[in-house]
Amino acid sequence: MNAFNLSSSNGLLVKKSFNLGTVLWMLALALVILKFISWTMGAGLPVWLSKPPNFLVWPFADWINAFFNFISEDLGLKSLTRLFASGVEWFLDITANLLYGKSRWPRIGPIPWTVIAVTAFMAGYALRGWKLGILAGGTFVWVAVMGQWKWTMETMSVIVVAAPLAIVMGLLLGILAWRYKNFENILSPILNLAQTYPHFAYMVPVIVFIGVGPKAGAIVTIIFAVPPMVRMSLLGMKKVPKEVIESGQMSGCTKRQLLWSVRVPTARTEILIGVNQVIMQCLAMVVLASFIGMPGLGQKLLQLLQALKIGRSFEIGVTIVLLAITLDRCSKAWAEKQPEHFERGTSWAVRNKMLLIWLGLMAVAFILAYFIPIAHEIKRTQAFSIAKYLDDWLDLFVRFVQPAADWLRAFLIVNILIPLREFYLWLPFWSVLAFFGFLGWRVGKLYSCLVCLAYVGLIGMSSWWDRSMITAYTVSFSVFVCCLIGLPLGIWASANEKRALKVLLICDTAQTFPSFIYLIPVVMLFGVNDVAVIGAVVVSGMVPMARYTIEGLRGVPTQMLEAGQMSGATTMQSLWNIKLPLAVPTIMIGLNQTVMFSLFMMIIAAFIGTQGLGQELQRSLSAADVGKGTVLGLCVAFMGLMIDHMITRWSKERKAALGVE
Amino acid sequence: MKSNFKNAIAALTFGLALSVAPMIASAEDSSDPIIIPIHNWSSQIVMSHVVGQLFQKLGNSVEYVSTDSQAVYEAVRQGDATLELEVWEGAFGASFNAALEKGGIHDAGDHNAVTREDWWYPLWTKESCPGLPDWKALNECAAKFATPETGDKGRFLGGPVDWLKHDAERVDALDINFTVVNAGSAAALWAELASAEKTKRPVVIFNWTPNFVEALYPGEFVEFPKWVEGCNKDPSVGPNPDKTYDCGNPATGYLKKAAWDGMKDKWPKAHTLLTKISFTNPQIAEMAKLVDIDEMEPEDAASAWLKANESVWSGWLK
Numbered sequence: 001m002n003a004f005n006l007s008s009s010n011g012l013l014v015k016k017s018f019n020l021g022t023v024l025w026m027l028a029l030a031l032v033i034l035k036f037i038s039w040t041m042g043a044g045l046p047v048w049l050s051k052p053p054n055f056l057v058w059p060f061a062d063w064i065n066a067f068f069n070f071i072s073e074d075l076g077l078k079s080l081t082r083l084f085a086s087g088v089e090w091f092l093d094i095t096a097n098l099l100y101g102k103s104r105w106p107r108i109g110p111i112p113w114t115v116i117a118v119t120a121f122m123a124g125y126a127l128r129g130w131k132l133g134i135l136a137g138g139t140f141v142w143v144a145v146m147g148q149w150k151w152t153m154e155t156m157s158v159i160v161v162a163a164p165l166a167i168v169m170g171l172l173l174g175i176l177a178w179r180y181k182n183f184e185n186i187l188s189p190i191l192n193l194a195q196t197y198p199h200f201a202y203m204v205p206v207i208v209f210i211g212v213g214p215k216a217g218a219i220v221t222i223i224f225a226v227p228p229m230v231r232m233s234l235l236g237m238k239k240v241p242k243e244v245i246e247s248g249q250m251s252g253c254t255k256r257q258l259l260w261s262v263r264v265p266t267a268r269t270e271i272l273i274g275v276n277q278v279i280m281q282c283l284a285m286v287v288l289a290s291f292i293g294m295p296g297l298g299q300k301l302l303q304l305l306q307a308l309k310i311g312r313s314f315e316i317g318v319t320i321v322l323l324a325i326t327l328d329r330c331s332k333a334w335a336e337k338q339p340e341h342f343e344r345g346t347s348w349a350v351r352n353k354m355l356l357i358w359l360g361l362m363a364v365a366f367i368l369a370y371f372i373p374i375a376h377e378i379k380r381t382q383a384f385s386i387a388k389y390l391d392d393w394l395d396l397f398v399r400f401v402q403p404a405a406d407w408l409r410a411f412l413i414v415n416i417l418i419p420l421r422e423f424y425l426w427l428p429f430w431s432v433l434a435f436f437g438f439l440g441w442r443v444g445k446l447y448s449c450l451v452c453l454a455y456v457g458l459i460g461m462s463s464w465w466d467r468s469m470i471t472a473y474t475v476s477f478s479v480f481v482c483c484l485i486g487l488p489l490g491i492w493a494s495a496n497e498k499r500a501l502k503v504l505l506i507c508d509t510a511q512t513f514p515s516f517i518y519l520i521p522v523v524m525l526f527g528v529n530d531v532a533v534i535g536a537v538v539v540s541g542m543v544p545m546a547r548y549t550i551e552g553l554r555g556v557p558t559q560m561l562e563a564g565q566m567s568g569a570t571t572m573q574s575l576w577n578i579k580l581p582l583a584v585p586t587i588m589i590g591l592n593q594t595v596m597f598s599l600f601m602m603i604i605a606a607f608i609g610t611q612g613l614g615q616e617l618q619r620s621l622s623a624a625d626v627g628k629g630t631v632l633g634l635c636v637a638f639m640g641l642m643i644d645h646m647i648t649r650w651s652k653e654r655k656a657a658l659g660v661e
Numbered sequence: 662m663k664s665n666f667k668n669a670i671a672a673l674t675f676g677l678a679l680s681v682a683p684m685i686a687s688a689e690d691s692s693d694p695i696i697i698p699i700h701n702w703s704s705q706i707v708m709s710h711v712v713g714q715l716f717q718k719l720g721n722s723v724e725y726v727s728t729d730s731q732a733v734y735e736a737v738r739q740g741d742a743t744l745e746l747e748v749w750e751g752a753f754g755a756s757f758n759a760a761l762e763k764g765g766i767h768d769a770g771d772h773n774a775v776t777r778e779d780w781w782y783p784l785w786t787k788e789s790c791p792g793l794p795d796w797k798a799l800n801e802c803a804a805k806f807a808t809p810e811t812g813d814k815g816r817f818l819g820g821p822v823d824w825l826k827h828d829a830e831r832v833d834a835l836d837i838n839f840t841v842v843n844a845g846s847a848a849a850l851w852a853e854l855a856s857a858e859k860t861k862r863p864v865v866i867f868n869w870t871p872n873f874v875e876a877l878y879p880g881e882f883v884e885f886p887k888w889v890e891g892c893n894k895d896p897s898v899g900p901n902p903d904k905t906y907d908c909g910n911p912a913t914g915y916l917k918k919a920a921w922d923g924m925k926d927k928w929p930k931a932h933t934l935l936t937k938i939s940f941t942n943p944q945i946a947e948m949a950k951l952v953d954i955d956e957m958e959p960e961d962a963a964s965a966w967l968k969a970n971e972s973v974w975s976g977w978l979k
Contacts, residue, residue, distance in 0.1 A: 203729070203732055207732055207735045207736050207741070208735065208739065211736065212728050212733075212736040212742055213696070213726045214726075290727050291728065292728060292732065293726045293727055293728055294727070295726070295727055299699075299701070299727035303701040303702070303703070303706065305848045306701040306702050306703075306846075306847055306848050306851075307702070307703055307851075307873060307952075307953050308851040308852065380958055398856065398859065402856075402859070402860070409809060410809040413809040418810070519849070520849075520852045521852075523849050523852035523856070524852050527808065527856070528818055528849050529842065530810075606845045607845040607846040607849060608846075608849050609821075609843050609849055610845065614845075615822050615843070615845070618821060618822060618823045618845065621729070621732055622731035622755060622756045622759075622823035622825070623755070623756065624732065624735040624763075
């Protein structure tokens with residue numbers, strides 16, 4: 001069986017029997033050649049051959065609009081969703097009052113910044129030790145000293161509600177999916193869609209169903225953050241060893257006890273990784289959610305960028321990264337920390353030492369805040385700012401790099417990007433369709449072939465074929481550049497632990513630093529054009545490539561390496577002949593993520609100015625055209641889903657063949 | 662515990678009473694907060710706070726919510742946001758009209774301020790193209806504005822596509838040697854401008870007034886054939902007899918206020934105030950300046966502005 005898989009994925013077996021794959025491949029090639037020949041003779045293919053024919057282009061947008069009006073107005077679904085939203089709002093009002101003193105019940109806030117900083121310090125200290133304590137406490141001191149306290153608390157007031165809700169919902173859905181296979185089958189495509197569907201496409205529906213304001217911000221954040229939580233808890237539940245369950249059964253657990261006291265605690269590590277992912281997703285949404293009313297850092301950031309205050313928006317970016325890294329490290333520490341056990345008879349005070357220290361420090365902070373106003377609140381006029389220096393540095397940097405950037409821009413546009421774009425647009429629709437069918441066949445026979453044909457076919461039927469091809473062109477070129485940078489970086493970093501940690505820190509930073517900020521310097525360097533767009537996409541897209549390369553190379557089983565060493569392999573040989581081939585499946589997951597990140601960024605890069613689907617999405621937003629927005633969003637999602645399907649399938653088979661995992 | 666429960670009931674009854682109140686005594690404003698949407702440019706934010714503080718002087722409570730400037734009309738229509746203070750004819754006219762058609766929102770009067778949105782260049786551009794601001798002169802130096810992606814044609818950097826400008830049509834109708842490239846956001850426009858300034862590279866971009874950019878980068882609008890009514894619909898109007906859009910944008914576009922239809926009944930006093938409010942170009946520029954140049958926080962800028970301009974608004978409150 002193994003051998004069969006290996007050879008079929010290498011394509012050795014393909015020749016023997018009749019297969020659809022070859023037919024599709026020939027078809028794709030034949031059409032391209034035909035078009036080329038007719039093009040050299042000055043003619044073109046008939047339109048129905050080179051573009052999706054008219055009878056296939058269906059008015060999906062109108063149907064969706066009609067359906068949307070029906071469920072929101074006639075069915076009254078709107079009042080139901082709004083009821084749920086007002087439940088969320090009740091929580092939000094409490095945190096808003098506590099954290100930044102919004103005039104809502106219980107009307108006791110805002111909590112002084114010193115108290116929160118001390119609490120963060122203690123949390124870090126209790127979880128891991130001094131270093132984490134200083135990182136956590138220091139983050140909040142930075143926020144206060146830079147005069148961003150109120151904005152940060154506005155943001156946090158939403159996150160502290162959205163994150164726990166996302167965690168609970170994710171966990172419950174995960175457990176349901178684990179218990180009922182059918183539910184998992186329904187849920188899994190929805191999760192895939194939720195993760196690939198661009199945010200701008202669900203903005204208008206959210207405004208209709210939920211409204212605007214912090215509650216809408218919280219709900220889009222939840223929608224975005226739940227999928228990884230579901231996945232991780234499902235994975236955790238599935239991985240619980242049989243022995244653990246048996247010992248639970250032997251001690252006479254009821255079904256309910258077996259679930260909550262045996263399975264869930266055993267799946268702790270996976271569940272907590274899910275928690276960590278939820279936190280990261282929440283922070284990633286800070287800026288986007290401000291489009292529909294999330295207050296705080298994101299909104300301020302957009303406002304500062306609009307006034308071209310890059311230095312000050314950079315400060316906000318630093319705050320978001322610090323928050324993300326703090327929360328990430330704390331939740332990871334929590335995941336790794338095993339429960340502490342004390343000997344019988346240990347006094348309460350010793351067992352709860354941390355709690356007591358925390359209460360003591362809080363009391364000190366409250367007293368300080370009561371007597372010294374600056375310990376309660378630092379006003380913006382009292383705050384520090386490094387914006388001026390940042391602006392100067394950026395200015396210097398742009399001036400210094402400008403000549404090289406100008407050259408690069410001209411070179412890329414004239415020699416590569418314009419021809420590539422023309423080529424993508426020139427490709428006949430049926431060729432592209434057949435080509436992806438062929439790729440699907442190679443990866444997973446008939447099933448994958450049909451999946452790919454369906455995705456590409458539906459994009460063709462959407463009436464946005466050319467726009468989709470432009471998006472495909474920018475994304476594919478960006479992914480290529482991401483690999484060009486990310487792979488060598490990952491290989492270099494994987495050589496030792498120290499380098500790996502350094503590069504992973506850069507990865508974390510690049511991933512959480514709000515992408516809107518670097519859109520501006522990129523435009524300054526390259527101007528509004530595809531080079532700037534690709535530049536912005538590459539900054540975030542190369543992160544997973546580097547990360548998974550490191551992970552893949554460092555995860556190669558040591559006995560394999562030792563075997564290589566014993567047969568006298570040099571370092572280079574062991575890298576090229578042992579490590580890399582074994583790491584390929586993991587690297588491919590990185591590639592998959594890179595494609596997802598690039599698609600995601602491509603839509604954000606519409607704020608630089610693109611001609612692909614992102615631009616049309618922007619246009620549909622101003623007309624509040626739900627149907628058009630949904631269709632465009634699905635086009636983006638389908639591209640992502642197709643690539644995801646192929647890569648996941650391929651790397652799963654490859655892993656099985658290699659005997660990894 | 663028991664008293665908490667009592668309180669809750671009291672609050673509930675009170676709440677019910679409040680929601681019924683507007684029907685009984687429609688002359689009094691509801692105590693629910695008026696929701697004012699704020700966007701990402703400073704004049705709008707300061708103006709929102711100025712108006713918010715005026716509402717507070719009337720005894721209303723006010724809350725601010727950040728929203729996208731295009732999507733906001735849908736929110737006003739639904740009543741989730743109560744009003745919108747800066748409806749620009751050029752940038753948001755389309756969204757506003759689309760929302761008007763669907764219903765739930767109405768026009769609450771114009772500001773005194775007029776807006777102009779058109780092709781614009783920073784002053785240093787004049788050095789390489791001295792014939793400006795005339796559009797024919799601009800066309801003659803088109804090559805000076807060429808970039809790799811536009812070949813030998815000049816490049817005009819337009820605003821985001823969702824502002825629904827007709828630059829490409831104009832280029833075609835007036836047959837000028839330019840290619841329109843659309844920036845995706847105002848921030849991208851300013852980034853190009855800032856980068857051009859470093860080397861004094863000639864650029865022509867989409868810009869508007871009143872705008873904070875005027876204070877940072879002095880410049881002028883390109884003078885296209887004057888806007889005549891119908892130039893966008895009737896080919897025979899304007900210099901080119903066969904094409905539409907053979908003219909500049911109107912130099913006096915409106916700046917409107919819009920309100921949710923329910924506002925009139927729920928907060929009648931505030932609604933009356935809203936219809937009276939009208940700011941002029943210099944006043945709006947002043948509001949923007951307090952934040953963009955003087956680095957004040959929008960709330961403080963609004964208070965400072967109200968303090969300094971009492972004569973402007975005291976009449977509206979009567």
